[in-house]
Amino acid sequence: MTPALEAEGLGRCYGRKWALRDCTLSLPAGQVIGLVGPNGAGKTTLLSLAVGLLRPTEGSVRILGRPPRSPGTVAEVGFVAQDKPLYRNLTVAETLRMGAWLNPGWDPRAATERIERIGIPPGQKVGRLSGGQRSQLALAVALGKRPRLLLLDEPVADLDPIARRDFLRTLMAEVAESGVTVVLSSHLLADVERTCEFLVLLSTSHVQLADDTETLLAQHRMVTGPRAAAPALTAAHTAVQADYTDRQASLIVRAHGPIDERVWTVRPVSLEELALAYMTAVAA
Numbered sequence: 001m002t003p004a005l006e007a008e009g010l011g012r013c014y015g016r017k018w019a020l021r022d023c024t025l026s027l028p029a030g031q032v033i034g035l036v037g038p039n040g041a042g043k044t045t046l047l048s049l050a051v052g053l054l055r056p057t058e059g060s061v062r063i064l065g066r067p068p069r070s071p072g073t074v075a076e077v078g079f080v081a082q083d084k085p086l087y088r089n090l091t092v093a094e095t096l097r098m099g100a101w102l103n104p105g106w107d108p109r110a111a112t113e114r115i116e117r118i119g120i121p122p123g124q125k126v127g128r129l130s131g132g133q134r135s136q137l138a139l140a141v142a143l144g145k146r147p148r149l150l151l152l153d154e155p156v157a158d159l160d161p162i163a164r165r166d167f168l169r170t171l172m173a174e175v176a177e178s179g180v181t182v183v184l185s186s187h188l189l190a191d192v193e194r195t196c197e198f199l200v201l202l203s204t205s206h207v208q209l210a211d212d213t214e215t216l217l218a219q220h221r222m223v224t225g226p227r228a229a230a231p232a233l234t235a236a237h238t239a240v241q242a243d244y245t246d247r248q249a250s251l252i253v254r255a256h257g258p259i260d261e262r263v264w265t266v267r268p269v270s271l272e273e274l275a276l277a278y279m280t281a282v283a284a
């Protein structure tokens with residue numbers, strides 16, 4: 001199957017500062033992919049390069065097997081930017097009509113039903129919606145397009161917990177029903193853990209992790225035990241994060257084989273622990 005997004009040595013700099021560098025990735029189609037990383041890591045830059053809103057300084061990117069903005073691609077890709085750009089003077093109903101007018105494959109039922117279910121009045125001006133309602137409308141417009149690839153830049157940041165759960169459920173239902181690929185950038189690691197089957201972690205403008213979550217979780221372990229035994233442990237396995245007291249060591253390791261459970265207490269890590277460990281390790 002053609003990857004949803006492929007990047008090869010992709011980089012973008014602003015002046016002399018690299019926002020994204022050496023980015024080589026292949027994202028599988030038909031999954032929900034989490035894109036995480038600290039502020040300024042390069043997530044928006046990667047998404048903007050993918051949809052052709054930015055040009056690469058070096059390297060290349062393809063979406064759905066084609067360069068961004070090539071004929072056909074624009075109709076097949078939905079992008080909801082971080083600031084949810086919508087026309088403030090249009091009403092909700094007019095926004096949906098504009099979506100229908102601009103997109104040949106528009107599904108009026110999907111968009112309208114969604115807005116009705118959330119209870120946003122169709123006659124309301126967009127400029128008077130709350131931040132969360134605007135996010136919901138932007139998602140409805142993006143889904144109404146029936147895209148094959150949906151790129152969402154921090155879509156749930158201003159939703160309340162119930163709306164967030166509903167939003168993520170809708171996304172997962174869409175993936176199951178239509179096979180759309182979703183790339184979801186978020187700081188909410190617990191949401192990413194619940195929703196995503198594949199994780200991309202960016203930090204300091206570089207890709208630190210890009211793999212399916214099951215593989216990542218199988219590779220890593222939380223290990224606690226005597227500090228004196230830590231050098232032997234870190235010689236055999238890669239320490240991603242290490243905390244020491246006088247006698248005790250507590251580490252997250254990428255294991256390269258069995259860990260001696262006579263010496264160490266070993267447990268699986270959560271995706272949230274793993275992502276935080278990588279972000280902290282790179283920042284340190």
Ligand SMILES: Nc1ncnc2c1ncn2[C@@H]1O[C@H](COP(=O)(O)OP(=O)(O)OP(=O)(O)O)[C@@H](O)[C@H]1O
Binds near residue numbers: 019043044046
């Ligand atoms: N238009 C711009 N001009 C100059 N520098 C920029 C511009 N856009 C982004 N940058 C810089 O590029 C880097 C990556 O920014 P980007 O917005 O991609 O990060 P991000 O991971 O999306 O951050 P956040 O989580 O805060 O949204 C940052 O250092 C940022 O300051």
